[in-house]
Amino acid sequence: MLNMITEKDLKVLITERELQDKIAELGKKLNEYYKKEEVYVVCVLKGSVMFTVDLVKHLKMPVHLNFIRLSSYGSGFTSTGKVNAVDISLPDLNGKNVLIIEDIIDTGLTAKFLIDFMNLNFKTKTLNFCSLLDKKETRKTDIQPDYSCFDIGNQFVVGYGLDYDGFYRNLPYIGYVET
Ligand code: IMP
Numbered sequence: 325m326l327n328m329i330t331e332k333d334l335k336v337l338i339t340e341r342e343l344q345d346k347i348a349e350l351g352k353k354l355n356e357y358y359k360k361e362e363v364y365v366v367c368v369l370k371g372s373v374m375f376t377v378d379l380v381k382h383l384k385m386p387v388h389l390n391f392i393r394l395s396s397y398g399s400g401f402t403s404t405g406k407v408n409a410v411d412i413s414l415p416d417l418n419g420k421n422v423l424i425i426e427d428i429i430d431t432g433l434t435a436k437f438l439i440d441f442m443n444l445n446f447k448t449k450t451l452n453f454c455s456l457l458d459k460k461e462t463r464k465t466d467i468q469p470d471y472s473c474f475d476i477g478n479q480f481v482v483g484y485g486l487d488y489d490g491f492y493r494n495l496p497y498i499g500y501v502e503t
C-alpha cells in the first residue's frame with residue numbers, strides 16, 4: 325500500500341487557464357466538425373466528468389449527454405490492465421454521431437474496450453474518441469484519440485477529474501507527484 329499523497333507533494337503540470345483555453349479550442353474544432361448535427365456524448369465516469377461538463381458548454385449543436393462507468397485502475401499508480409464495465413447502459417446509438425469523452429489514454433485498453441463495444445452493439449453514423457490527456461509512451465494498443473488536448477509523459481497525474489485512490493478529482497488543475 326502506497327502512502328497517501330498530500331496536496332503539498334503535488335506539482336502543477338497543467339494550469340486551470342491552460343486547461344480551459346485548450347478545451348475552448350477543442351470546442352471550436354468540434355463545432356466545425358459536426359456543423360449543426362446532433363451529437364451523442366458519452367462521458368466515461370468518473371475521471372472525465374470535469375472535462376465533459378466544461379467541453380459541452382462550448383458545443384453549439386444539440387447535445388445528448390450520456391454517462392457510463394468503467395474502471396481499470398485499482399487504487400494505485402498503475403493500470404490493472406483489466407477493464408470492468410460497471411454501468412454501460414446507453415440509448416440506441418444506431419445512426420447517431422457518437423463522441424466518447426475520456427480523461428486520459430494510458431495503455432489504451434479502456435479506449436479499445438469502448439470502441440469495440442460500440443462497434444459490436446451499434447452502427448453509429450460517426451464514432452469519435454476524444455481525450456483530455458494522452459500518455460503516448462505507455463500505450464499497449466494501437467488506439468489513437470481523434471482529438472486530444474495535451475500529450476504528457478509517463479507520469480501519474482491527478483486533478484480535474486483524475487484521482488489517486490478516489491481523491492483529488494476536485495482540483496481545477498492537473499498535478500503530478502514525483503515518485
Ligand atoms: P488505460 O485503459 O490504461 O488507457 O487507462 C485509462 C484509465 O486509467 C483512465 O480513464 C484513468 O481513469 C486511469 N489513469 C491512467 N493514467 C492515470 C493517471 O496518471 N492518473 C489517474 N488515473 C489514470
Ligand code: MG
Pocket residue numbers: 368369370371372427428
Ligand atoms: Mg477513467
